[in-house]
Amino acid sequence: MIIRNTNNFITKNFKESEFYSTSPDRPAEHYLNDNLPEIVQHIRDVVGVPIKITSSFRTSAHQYSLFLAGLTSTTKSTHTDGDAIDCKLLQSSEEHLTWIQNQIFERGPFYDDLYALGLRGFGYYDTFIHLDCREGSEFKTWDNRSKAVKERRSQGTTFAPQNFSEDGSHRNPELKSRLLAIGLVYAVFKYL
Numbered sequence: 179m180i181i182r183n184t185n186n187f188i189t190k191n192f193k194e195s196e197f198y199s200t201s202p203d204r205p206a207e208h209y210l211n212d213n214l215p216e217i218v219q220h221i222r223d224v225v226g227v228p229i230k231i232t233s234s235f236r237t238s239a240h241q242y243s244l245f246l247a248g249l250t251s252t253t254k255s256t257h258t259d260g261d262a263i264d265c266k267l268l269q270s271s272e273e274h275l276t277w278i279q280n281q282i283f284e285r286g287p288f289y290d291d292l293y294a295l296g297l298r299g300f301g302y303y304d305t306f307i308h309l310d311c312r313e314g315s316e317f318k319t320w321d322n323r324s325k326a327v328k329e330r331r332s333q334g335t336t337f338a339p340q341n342f343s344e345d346g347s348h349r350n351p352e353l354k355s356r357l358l359a360i361g362l363v364y365a366v367f368k369y370l
């Protein structure tokens with residue numbers, strides 16, 4: 179999709195402007211992977227807290243300045259392709275973040291939801307999470323958190339999101355059919 183700096187809602191809770199690039203030399207409009215707004219909305223629906231998008235599409239010049247400042251290790255990223263966002267859960271407790279982390283690590287039903295929505299990359303950082311929809315079927319995760327934060331989130335969590343169930347019955351019909359389609363693709367590959 180093409181993103182501009184407007185106040186139109188593109189999902190239930192998110193305005194188009196929230197996905198607009200923060201690069202200093204950002205163009206008036208830019209590409210963003212269609213799946214990302216849906217993914218962020220799903221996280222908000224399940225976890226139940228507002229989410230602030232801290233980085234979206236980045237221009238090459240912006241990415242290069244982050245590289246020079248030592249804030250990223252690459253001059254090309256899924257952000258420069260419009261396939262990634264970074265976000266922060268507002269009012270979030272360690273419990274929320276630990277729950278999400280465990281679902282991703284353990285490939286729980288919430289991971290299944292996000293995969294069906296097109297998520298293929300998940301990066302852990304101390305103060306934000308990175309989400310991307312890179313090409314292909316492989317799912318990539320990495321952990322750039324400090325030792326202290328890692329340890330804090332290695333404990334169990336008592337957070338149990340409402341309207342979410344381990345058996346997947348929280349899924350809407352559209353999400354259910356996407357998961358079914360992915361399951362069929364895997365079943366076919368297995369027998370090829």
Ligand SMILES: [Zn+2]
Nearest residue numbers: 262263264308
């Ligand atoms: Zn990122």
